[in-house]
Amino acid sequence: METENAYRPEPLTVTSTTADGATVVAVSGEVDHNSAGPLIQALALDGLGERPRVVVDMRGVGFMDSSGINVLLAAHRDLTPAGWLRLAGVQSSVMRTLELVGVNSVIPCYPSLTDALTA
Template sequence: MNVDEDHVADTADTAGTNEPAEPDGLSVTRSVVDGVTVVTVTGEVDHHTSGTLRQALTPADPDGARTVADLSGVPFMDSSGINVLIAGHQAHGPTGWLRLACVRRPVLRTLEIVGLTPLLPCYPTVRDALEG
């Protein structure tokens, strides 16, 4: 994995999402791996924390943007999170993509129930999502 260290710092600083919203809140970090933004999410995604995730999944330039959301640290996601994932997918425009990686079983089950897995591909690892 090639990480663009300078771009990681720039993205992290400008995104303003590298710290949890509150002690029990959501932590979101952004990095760039092989030219793809990797958003690592830790904590529960609900109506109190979904704004942080929405901000992190919205690309600055949607034309051809590519993002992998690492959800390995997300044990729970409510409908607010589902709406954020849909908005994130739409924000990537027709030539970009949003892929999910390391989705825990309870969250994956919710995505399957609402029919999002055909729209948002889920991969077992970040590397698999990057290689698509």
């Protein structure tokens, strides 16, 4: 008897809360071309106020492709004139990708949400 093991990526969930005057965008799942929509919406300037301070909590992200990287870079570009964007809790597999393309030299990365909020 043959069994087919189809790969099904973990669906992306994105939630936004406020902590210490910053917007915390918690992301869980895999960020790729098909799933990036909710992250794009969460990082849109129109809902973040005049001086947006945003931390993307990436503890739950196990995979990110170039689509996710482009979302983060576009958000950084849009937010930095008046505010900032920081990444927190990036898993080692995703951090390796961010380091390879140099995102970590453009967007500050912190080991924890607390570190990102208090930096």
